[in-house]
Amino acid sequence: MTLLTIGPATQDKIIKNNNIDLKVGGPTYFQSFVFSKLNIDYKTIVNLSNLNLLKQFPNPAQVIPIIKSNTHLFINQYPYPNNLNIRKQYSNFANIPILKKDLIKIFEKIDKIEAIAINPLNRFDFPLKTIKYLKTLDIPLYLSIQGFIRYKKEDSSVGLSFNKNLVKILDNIETLFLDENEAKIVFNEDYSEYNINEIIITNGYKGSRIIKNNKIIEIEAVKNNNILDATGCGDTYMAAYISKKLESNSVKKAGKFASLISSKKLSINGPYY
Numbered sequence: 001m002t003l004l005t006i007g008p009a010t011q012d013k014i015i016k017n018n019n020i021d022l023k024v025g026g027p028t029y030f031q032s033f034v035f036s037k038l039n040i041d042y043k044t045i046v047n048l049s050n051l052n053l054l055k056q057f058p059n060p061a062q063v064i065p066i067i068k069s070n071t072h073l074f075i076n077q078y079p080y081p082n083n084l085n086i087r088k089q090y091s092n093f094a095n096i097p098i099l100k101k102d103l104i105k106i107f108e109k110i111d112k113i114e115a116i117a118i119n120p121l122n123r124f125d126f127p128l129k130t131i132k133y134l135k136t137l138d139i140p141l142y143l144s145i146q147g148f149i150r151y152k153k154e155d156s157s158v159g160l161s162f163n164k165n166l167v168k169i170l171d172n173i174e175t176l177f178l179d180e181n182e183a184k185i186v187f188n189e190d191y192s193e194y195n196i197n198e199i200i201i202t203n204g205y206k207g208s209r210i211i212k213n214n215k216i217i218e219i220e221a222v223k224n225n226n227i228l229d230a231t232g233c234g235d236t237y238m239a240a241y242i243s244k245k246l247e248s249n250s251v252k253k254a255g256k257f258a259s260l261i262s263s264k265k266l267s268i269n270g271p272y273y
Contacts, residue, residue: 001041001112002041002042002043002112002113002114003035003040003041003042003043003113003115003116003117003242003246004042004044004110004116005027005031005035005042005045005116006028006044006045006046006098006116006117006118007026007027007028007045007047007120007121007126007147008026008071008096008119009024009025009028009029009046009053010024010025010026010029010048010071010073010121011053011074012025012026012074013074013075013076015077015078016077016078023270024056024057025074025231025232026119026121026235027117027121027144027232028044028045029056029232029235030232030235030236030239030265030271030272031117031235031238032057032271033236034236034243034261036062036273037058037272037273038240038243040243043062043063043064044062044064045064045103045106046064046065046066047065047096047097047125048065048066048067048068048070048071048096049067049070049096058271058273064106066098066102068096071096074089074090074121076088076089076231077089077090078230087230088157089158090155091121091122091152091156092156093122093124093150094122095124097124097125097126097127097130098126099129100129103130103133103134107137113137114140115142116139116142117142117144117238118131118134118142118143118173119144119235120144120146120148121147121150123150123151123163123165126147126148128165128169131173132172134172135172140175141172141174143169143173143176143177144178144234144235145176145177145182146178146179146182149161149162149163160181162186166186171194171195173196174196174197175197176196176198176199176200177202177238177241178202179201179202179203179234180201180202180203183199191214198210198211198251199211199212200241200255202234204221205221205223207219207220207221207259208221208255208258210251210252217255219256219259221259221263222263222264224264224267226267227267228266229266229270230266232265234262237258237259237261239261240254240258240260241255241257241258243257244258
């Protein structure tokens with residue numbers, strides 16, 4: 001059985017403590033390290049133009065590129081060295097959508113897909129037609145909401161707002177991942193307004209919560225006094241959650257495991273390994 005993670009790989013510039021680091025990023029990048037470390041059978045599908053980025057993945061042989069005309073660029077600026085939960089983010093908002101025709105040929109070569117992690121970084125990455133096509137495969141779909149609610153501000157920084165297509169997109173998703181700020185945009189304190197089986201809301205050091213069958217399961221954060229790098233922590237949480245959920249079929253076990261792994265990632269400068 002194969003787990004798929006789909007979405008952009010990015011060229012990132014990290015500004016922290018007056019230092020600038022150039023790194024590879026994107027949810028698929030961070031998730032690939034988790035799946036590799038946990039010995040999960042996985043494939044990573046990325047949309048980009050800069051194929052050099054693929055060399056930084058834990059196992060480039062597991063990466064399937066969809067070659068596009070551009071690559072996502074992100075600048076993550078952390079203004080407070082002692083609080084890595086706060087950042088200012090800028091992007092080029094690359095318009096390089098993953099289309100149904102891009103995926104059909106790829107899926108023909110992959111047997112027994114167990115789950116698909118969908119990781120948009122802006123509203124262009126996964127058109128509604130692509131989401132609807134993935135739904136027809138009758139495979140569990142796990143969505144990170146972040147890209148679908150991003151928009152470009154006048155200074156090219158990243159803002160968040162409700163997307164008019166969001167309702168139709170969420171009706172095709174079984175499990176949704178988002179943080180506390182994103183949840184305030186997507187929901188009006190009613191987590192049953194969309195046809196979603198599981199909703200996972202992360203909130204940094206305050207922990208996370210899982211909403212399933214109108215019940216809320218609180219997951220405590222695993223304390224970490226050696227925080228080095230918070231970039232990709234949410235993507236790490238999502239990958240760890242999916243891995244444990246598929247193994248145990250328990251949302252509580254999955255949440256606790258994801259909390260542990262994402263806490264460990266905080267002490268690593270880069271992806272979890």
